[in-house]
Amino acid sequence: MNQPHIRLTDVEMTFSRPDGSGEGIHALGPIQLDLRNGEFFAVVGPSGCGKSTLLELMIGLTSPTKGSITFEGQPINGSCPDGIGVVFQEDASFAWLTVRDNIAFGLRRTALDRREQDERVENALAMMGLVEFADVYPSQLSGGMRQRVCIARTLVTQPRLILLDEPFGALDQQTRLLMGDEILSLWRKTGATIFLITHALDEAAMLADRIGVMSSRPGQLIDIVETNWPRDRDSRIVENDAFGVVTARLWRSLRVESMKAIGKTEPRR
Numbered sequence: 001m002n003q004p005h006i007r008l009t010d011v012e013m014t015f016s017r018p019d020g021s022g023e024g025i026h027a028l029g030p031i032q033l034d035l036r037n038g039e040f041f042a043v044v045g046p047s048g049c050g051k052s053t054l055l056e057l058m059i060g061l062t063s064p065t066k067g068s069i070t071f072e073g074q075p076i077n078g079s080c081p082d083g084i085g086v087v088f089q090e091d092a093s094f095a096w097l098t099v100r101d102n103i104a105f106g107l108r109r110t111a112l113d114r115r116e117q118d119e120r121v122e123n124a125l126a127m128m129g130l131v132e133f134a135d136v137y138p139s140q141l142s143g144g145m146r147q148r149v150c151i152a153r154t155l156v157t158q159p160r161l162i163l164l165d166e167p168f169g170a171l172d173q174q175t176r177l178l179m180g181d182e183i184l185s186l187w188r189k190t191g192a193t194i195f196l197i198t199h200a201l202d203e204a205a206m207l208a209d210r211i212g213v214m215s216s217r218p219g220q221l222i223d224i225v226e227t228n229w230p231r232d233r234d235s236r237i238v239e240n241d242a243f244g245v246v247t248a249r250l251w252r253s254l255r256v257e258s259m260k261a262i263g264k265t266e267p268r269r
């Protein structure tokens, strides 16, 4: 199948101001982007450049002011299509449910028969290394493990496209690298397309087949870097010289944009 898995055409987003005054806040775009079926795509960009807005548009949580988005050839309008799963930045586990019930939460409200639900939950527990924690509550887990619960909860819906919005933002560097390995392994096992938003250049460089670099607000794609990593890879790729070349290129594209985001400009020399 050669059609892009998800296609964004001339997508722009302008938010109106809370008091309705002025021209509105041009948050994003125009954006053109085709994701290939089964690829691992990462997005990096300065804070406030519209990354989360982009993700919200891709799941139909908000509608673009201009342009259009199609998923598997069908337009997205107003609701998250079956086949797309999302993992948000904040720890979104439910404190009052055990790990197993957290993971089953979405499935219990579907028409799937109970045996199939249970099987998917057990598979997701195994895939995310949570089997022995199935009956404990999130408060008894580390931050990294709680985030694994959230990933497992998305996995049970068997998404063909998985969107992750800075899912490891709150974790320490070492845990982030190891979580990256788990994401790579689940990407290989599921064959899903992955779209990962991150502010960490090394994370993008280590994980993705292609990395889109966004400008400061209104976010536009100013560079797309192909890493050419083998499909079978893990965090040890950071030892590779080519890894340094990729992160250096990302920083070259991002440095000026990041300075704009904090209100600085390049000093004259």
Ligand SMILES: Nc1ncnc2c1ncn2[C@@H]1O[C@H](COP(=O)(O)OP(=O)(O)O)[C@@H](O)[C@H]1O
Residues within 6 Å of the ligand: 015, 016, 025, 027, 045, 046, 047, 048, 049, 050, 051, 052, 053, 054, 217
């Ligand atoms: N619902 C909203 N109403 C008004 N402005 C918004 C809304 N959501 C986001 N924005 C603005 O859009 C810009 C991009 O936000 P966001 O997508 O959250 O950036 P990022 O995820 O890259 O940090 C920011 O300037 C933010 O203030």
Ligand SMILES: [Mg+2]
Residues within 6 Å of the ligand: 051, 052, 053
């Ligand atoms: Mg964000």
